[in-house]
Amino acid sequence: MPVRADAQRNAARVLAAARRAVAANGLDVSYHEIAREAGVGVGTVYRRYPERDQLMAAVLSDILTELIDTAHQALDCDDAWEGFSSLFSGLVLRTAQNAGLSGSLDQHGGPAVAQQRHELLDLTRRVIERAQGQGRLRRDLAWQEVLRLTGAPAVRGCVLGLEPDPANGHHVVLTVLLDGLRTG
Amino acid sequence: MPVRADAQRNAARVLAAARRAVAANGLDVSYHEIAREAGVGVGTVYRRYPERDQLMAAVLSDILTELIDTAHQALDCDDAWEGFSSLFSGLVLRTAQNAGLSGSLDQHGGPAVAQQRHELLDLTRRVIERAQGQGRLRRDLAWQEVLRLTGAPAVRGCVLGLEPDPANGHHVVLTVLLDGLRTG
């Protein structure tokens, strides 16, 4: 017996809702919240993901898949700096969109997720080191340090309470960071 | 009758605990949490700050006082770039330490806090514009945009889950940002 059509549709809705909820409020969203957001009953969410870990793994895997795709595109790019900056921008964007996750991404998810994370890290390292090798990217930073910078624009505010301008807030930080990273 | 010695001591403990708690978890810490952190009973906290706004105003004022002091020092500095970068570093540090506040700093606190905030913003603007006027700081950013950058290193993680290295994580971001901001 194949998967029922409504079950499939609801599964997709739940995953999407979970992604939205997690992105906004972090990993500890309640199942009821997700169900409401998805427009289904709680029972449906619990039936699909009896364990919380399974749900989180699904969400993380979903995000990582997108990022891996971005990284592949960057590596295909002929110009090393262009590839790097596009990947960097992409990571910045995704990080900002999923700001709620904070640093909790590396603690969760099963081996499959760990595998994806490893793949993404490897691709990213290659993109960074290629740009450094061609003298386009400053060499005094380890690739992990460069990578860590992608989190910078995701901040939601600062001590002074100046709300980041959603329109170009990221853009400004991104510009300054790239200018600080570029060589020659 | 003067203020009793233990009352004074406890008030200080509560304020310190509130600062720590707010810095870590944001403005919506529970009174019970603060009391536990301070090592006093809840009653003591409620007695000292019957209204939540009063407590938050006290915390914010405490933080702002420190920042204003830093800003004054920066303005006293002879070298415009040195003054700017030291203020920038100071703001980065404070922002990171109070990461939990996110952008909620400008919504709260009474008129007294608003006054302090205004003073800090004015000082900061002068530091930035002086550095720009002397051609040491790039001019294509408004002072508000420059200011917003101080939030960047405060991020706690990124999509990739690389935990910022507490030892020099801030340092790396700071270096790149300053290199991206410096002129000539």
Next chain:
DNA sequence: AAATAAACGGACCAATCTTGTCCGTTTCCT
């Protein structure tokens, strides 16, 4: 040292939120 009043602590209550289950009803597929 004794008296007094201020300050304390934490048990306690009510309201809210979260997890997780269960079963009568609906929906899909044959």
Next chain:
DNA sequence: AGGAAACGGACAAGATTGGTCCGTTTATTT
């Protein structure tokens, strides 16, 4: 049409949170 799979949301149990109240402790005064 009929049966199984999936649904939804009421419900119970436990955890949190805001806030009060009163018996006990502690600082100060005389």
